Amino acid sequence: MIDWPEFERDPRAIERESFRQIRALTDLSRFNDDEAQVAMRLVHTCGDPAMASSVRLSADAVTRGLEALSRRASVLCDVEMVRFGLTQRYMDALGLEAHCFLRRDSTVERARAHGMTRTMAAIEDWLEHLEGSIVLIGNAPTALFHLLEKLRDGAPRPALIIAMPVGFVGAAESKAHLWAAQDALGLEIMTLLGRSGGSALTAAAFNALLRVHQGERY
Structure with a gap:
């Protein structure tokens, strides 16, 4: 006969205890208070306190991100998994809409015509929304x-880039290039060095900004 364990059922209690443990287990010493909210949300999403050592935030990333939220900036997503990972109640409270152009016919046709990935082809549709996004x-x-x-070629500057692509071909290299090029390109960024990453982590970093903007901190 299976002995069924007791478990916490209150979602707020679960979250409070999770972040209590995260603070106890994670080295947050290099982050200010708002940056720590982003780092902790990433740790919460992947379940690995050691991952915080790979988090890279440019000097004004959180500040510029919060300002962009206040301006109801465009939110541009490379894939639908990122868009669906954003906390809708906070998006609605700020009147924000997230865009993903991956399924547009023009994106598919452009990718085929130029022999590129659809996510590359979709960048062309970002350009009119990119300024301050x-x-x-x-x-x-x-x-x-x-x-x-x-x-590099002069496209409008976003307010913030949160980029945490995952994988074995180009993922680590693309993020390292972003981190190295931030000053030359005048960018504010959040990234995660190495092969790790993914849609859930990227969405989590953005959700952390939404929560900070609404005054919710752990």
Whole structure:
């Protein structure tokens, strides 16, 4: 006969205890208070306190992100998984809409015509929304590389890039290039060095900004 364990059922209690443990287990010494909220939300999402050592935030990333939220900036996502990971109640409270152009017919046709990934092709549709936006790249290193090419060539600057693509081909390299190029391109960024990352982590970093903007901190 199975002995069924007792477990916590209150979602708020679960979250409070989770972040109590995260603070106890994670080295947050290099982050200010608001940056720590982002780092802790990333640790919460992946369940690994050691991951905080790979988090990289530019000097004014949180500040520029919060300002962009106040301006109801465009939110641009490389894949639908990122868009669906954003906390809708906070998005609605600020009147924000997230965009993903991956399924547009024009995106598919452009990718085929130029022999590129669809996430690269979708960047062309970002350009009219890019100025002052918040960019979320959680899946595709090619999207990040191509975006950086566009910015190098004079595309409008987003307010913040949160880029944590995951994988074995180009993921670590694209994030390292972003981190190295931030000053030359005049960017504020949040990224996660190495192969780890993904849509859930990218969405989590953005959700942390939403919560801080609404005054919710742990």
